[in-house]
Amino acid sequence: xxxxxxxxxxxxxxRLRHYTVFDQDxxxxxxxxxxxxxxxxxxxxxxxxxxxxxxxxxxxxGRFKVAYSVTGVLLEQLAEYxxxxxxxxxxxxxxxxxxxxxxxxxxxxxxxxxxxxxxEQICKHSETIEKFFGYKPRVFRNTELIYSNDLTDVIExxxxxxxxxxxxxxxILGGRSPNFxxxxxxxxxxxxxxxxxxxxxxxxxxxxxxxxxxxxLMAGKFSDWVSRVNGNGYVVNLFMDYETFGEHQxxxxxxxxxxxxxxxxxxxxxxxxxxxxxxxIASYPATDVLDVPGxxxxxxxxxxxxxxxxxxxxxxxLHELYRMEQNVKQAKDEKLTSDWRKLQTxxxxxxxxxxxxxxxxxxxxxxxxxxxxxxxxxxxNVMGNLEKRYKKKQVVSGRQPxxxxx
Amino acid sequence: MPxxxxxxxxxxxxxxxxxxxxxxxxxxIANKIVAVLKYPPLRMTLKEHGNFEVxxxxxxxxxxxxxxxxxxxxxxxxxx
Numbered sequence: 001x002x003x004x005x006x007x008x009x010x011x012x013x014x015r016l017r018h019y020t021v022f023d024q025d026x027x028x029x030x031x032x033x034x035x036x037x038x039x040x041x042x043x044x045x046x047x048x049x050x051x052x053x054x055x056x057x058x059x060x061x062g063r064f065k066v067a068y069s070v071t072g073v074l075l076e077q078l079a080e081y082x083x084x085x086x087x088x089x090x091x092x093x094x095x096x097x098x099x100x101x102x103x104x105x106x107x108x109x110x111x112x113x114x115x116x117x118x119x120e121q122i123c124k125h126s127e128t129i130e131k132f133f134g135y136k137p138r139v140f141r142n143t144e145l146i147y148s149n150d151l152t153d154v155i156e157x158x159x160x161x162x163x164x165x166x167x168x169x170x171x172i173l174g175g176r177s178p179n180f181x182x183x184x185x186x187x188x189x190x191x192x193x194x195x196x197x198x199x200x201x202x203x204x205x206x207x208x209x210x211x212x213x214x215x216x217l218m219a220g221k222f223s224d225w226v227s228r229v230n231g232n233g234y235v236v237n238l239f240m241d242y243e244t245f246g247e248h249q250x251x252x253x254x255x256x257x258x259x260x261x262x263x264x265x266x267x268x269x270x271x272x273x274x275x276x277x278x279x280x281i282a283s284y285p286a287t288d289v290l291d292v293p294g295x296x297x298x299x300x301x302x303x304x305x306x307x308x309x310x311x312x313x314x315x316x317x318l319h320e321l322y323r324m325e326q327n328v329k330q331a332k333d334e335k336l337t338s339d340w341r342k343l344q345t346x347x348x349x350x351x352x353x354x355x356x357x358x359x360x361x362x363x364x365x366x367x368x369x370x371x372x373x374x375x376x377x378x379x380x381n382v383m384g385n386l387e388k389r390y391k392k393k394q395v396v397s398g399r400q401p402x403x404x405x406x
Numbered sequence: 407m408p409x410x411x412x413x414x415x416x417x418x419x420x421x422x423x424x425x426x427x428x429x430x431x432x433x434x435i436a437n438k439i440v441a442v443l444k445y446p447p448l449r450m451t452l453k454e455h456g457n458f459e460v461x462x463x464x465x466x467x468x469x470x471x472x473x474x475x476x477x478x479x480x481x482x483x484x485x486x
Contacts, residue, residue, distance in 0.1 A: 020437035021444070316447040354423075354455055373425055376448055377441040 002179060002229040003275040003283070004266055005193065007141070007165060008242040010046070011071040011107050012038060013347035015368050019381045026389065028339060028382045033368060035081045038074075042082035045246035050088035052245075052256060056263050057097045064263040065097040065274045068242070069141050072105030072125050073345055075132065086132060093133035099276035100129050101165065102137035108344035109308060111142055112295075113322035115154060121341070122158070139277040141165040143346050145195065145239070145298040146305065149291065152184035152192070161190065163281045165239065167298040168194035172290060179233025181280070182290035191281045192290055195239040195298060199225060204240035208253035219258050223265035223272075230271050234284040239298070300355070308349040313376040318349060320383055324390070331393040340386060343379070351375035408442050408452035410435065420463065423455035 015037075017030035056064045070089065078085045092098040104110055104121035105128065111118045122140070130136050140161045142151055147166035155161050168178025178194035202222065206212045214221070226236050241248065249255040266272050275283060299307040309315050321343055328340045352372045369375040411418055412429040425442070427434040442449055 020433060021440045022433065022437065311451050312447040313445075313451050316445070354451065370426065371422070373423075373448060373452065376445070376451075377438065380441070380445050380448075381437075 002226065002233050002271075003235045003273050003280055004226060005235050005237045005275055005277055005280050006066040007101065007237070007239045007277060008066065008068050008244075009141075009240070010068055010074060010242040012041060012074045012077060013107065013345040014073055014077070014342045016348070016378050016382055019378050019385075021381050021384070023381065024385065026335075026339070026385065028385070029342065030368070034077060038077045038081040041243060041247060042078070042085050044251070045243050046078075046082070046085045047088060048251075048256065049242065049245040049259075050085070050092060052259060053098075054088070054091055054095070056260070057092070057095045060263055060267070062095075062097055063267060063274060065099075065276045065279070067099040067101055067139075067276050068092075069101035069103050070129070071103065071107045072121075072128050073107060073342060075128060090133060093135055097276075099139070099278055100133055100135045100137055101277065102126050102129070102140045102161065104143055106341045106344045107143050107346055108341070109143060109146070109318060109346050109349070110322075110344060111146065111151060111154070112305075113318065114325055117322075117325060117344075118154065119158065126160070137161075139163040139165060139193075139281070144307075146295060147292055147297070148295045149184050149186060149293060152187045152190050156187045156190050163191040163193055163277060165193045165237075165277060166195070166292075167296055167303055168197055168237070169296045169303040171303075172292050172296060176288065177233050178237065179229050179235055180287040181234060181284050182288055183286040185289050185291050188286075191286050193235070193237050193277055193280060194290075196237050197298070197303075199236060200238045200240050203238065203255075203258075204244045204248065207244075207249050207255055207258070216254070217258065219261035219265040222258075222262065223268065226266055227269045227272060230269075235275070235280050306355060307353050308346055311352070311354050311372075313354075313372065314349045314352045317352065317376060317379055317383070320380075324383075324387065327390050327394070328386075331390045333390075333393060336386070336389055336393070343382065343386070348375070348379055352379070408449055409456060410438055410442075421456075421459065423452060423459045425452070 014029045015034055016028055019028060053066060068089070075086070093100065102122055102125055104118060105125040106121055108121060110121055126137050138161055140155050141164070145165065145167045147164065152164055155164055178196045182192040182194065184190065184192065202214070202217060206214070207217055209215060229236055245255055245259065263274065266274070295305055296303055297305060297307070309318070324340060328337055351367050351369050352375045354372050369378070408425065410425040410427065411421065413426045414429050418426055425438045427438060442452070
């Protein structure tokens with residue numbers, strides 16, 4: 001002890017093209033931009049980092065382990081624009097040292113609005129992961145690690161998961177450590193793994209910050225911090241976006257060299273090891289109950305939902321989107337349903353955030369819009385066209401649209 | 407009230423909670439005007455944030471900054 005548990009989030013949305021109130025066609029997504037960004041991130045991050053992780057697994061003969069959660073919307077884009085990345089993930093899967101997690105296929109906020117849609121997306125995602133990598137996920141992470149007690153109830157009811165990953169937010173821990181395993185109040189079977197945000201963010205956010213008093217962060221120094229958990233925790237959960245490697249932290253910051261040396265530095269201490277989330281769940285007992293009646297996430301310093309639901313534009317867009325669910329599904333049009341689901345990706349609402357509009361670096365990276373207002377206008381124009389499509393189908397079929405009472 | 411300005415205007419450098427468009431792009435200007443009329447949450451958010459932002463912009467603050475620069479220049483040593 002402690003066991004270091006790495007989980008990397010791998011996701012890119014299908015960004016919308018510029019869509020005005022005068023546009024009538026059904027091409028909502030900016031294929032050129034999405035392809036360009038996908039290839040750029042593949043070359044700067046996914047390919048070099050996958051190769052590095054593969055080398056480290058081979059070098060350490062199976063003692064180095066990691067986990068990934070790869071969204072369905074990204075897998076679709078990789079299949080079309082950068083299939084070699086999928087080959088490297090497949091190679092990682094075949095090492096036996098890599099776990100793939102489950103999440104909603106479309107990286108959506110469906111848990112907040114439609115439990116049926118939520119479960120359908122999870123099933124679709126798990127089937128896709130099994131098809132691509134021969135791996136049936138056993139641990140779940142919700143979009144942006146959004147979590148409450150209710151989430152564990154839903155996940156447990158699906159009968160296929162052993163654990164849930166979420167944020168180790170201070171206000172739910174109440175002074176306790178994220179380095180232990182927890183249960184939710186109503187489920188003794190599902191184990192909760194909490195992100196150690198201090199150590200995770202040292203790599204993901206502070207690594208290249210020259211104003212940070214711990215800069216430069218060397219692998220040996222970080223390994224010492226991990227070793228200090230010894231005797232006061234079972235696990236150090238390092239959860240972060242995969243784009244940390246090569247995008248958020250560019251290559252010239254030394255992030256790849258850091259990661260190259262980190263496993264050997266950590267394993268210099270014989271008490272330390274690496275485990276996947278499922279191995280952590282199998283190895284350690286839950287030590288306490290974690291009561292999370294409200295909603296938390298891993299986003300921003302607030303660790304709440306304000307990044308996606310902080311203003312009336314965001315709540316209106318989300319409400320209108322999920323109001324369409326029954327009508328869209330009733331139309332039984334695969335393309336219409338797929339388009340509606342791609343609109344659920346949480347990034348669309350993240351772009352509408354006015355919280356840090358003036359100076360939010362993390363909100364701006366990969367953001368295709370000049371302002372949150374442009375994002376909302378674009379999104380609502382697309383939704384307007386989507387609505388016309390299913391209403392047209394209903395007129396043709398003679399069905400009445402389902403009216404949702406407010 | 408929600409505001410729509412040209413991206414090429416000087417004031418576009420200091421205002422964030424406004425709608426902006428290239429002055430020649432009449433389609434985009436029309437798109438944004440229609441959006442404000444169609445989507446009440448857009449109107450509300452622009453009004454709320456715009457109101458807050460404009461209250462922070464005062465000529466007294468701009469004048470104070472100019473004065474600070476003049477004072478700094480006056481106090482700097484002059485080399486022959």
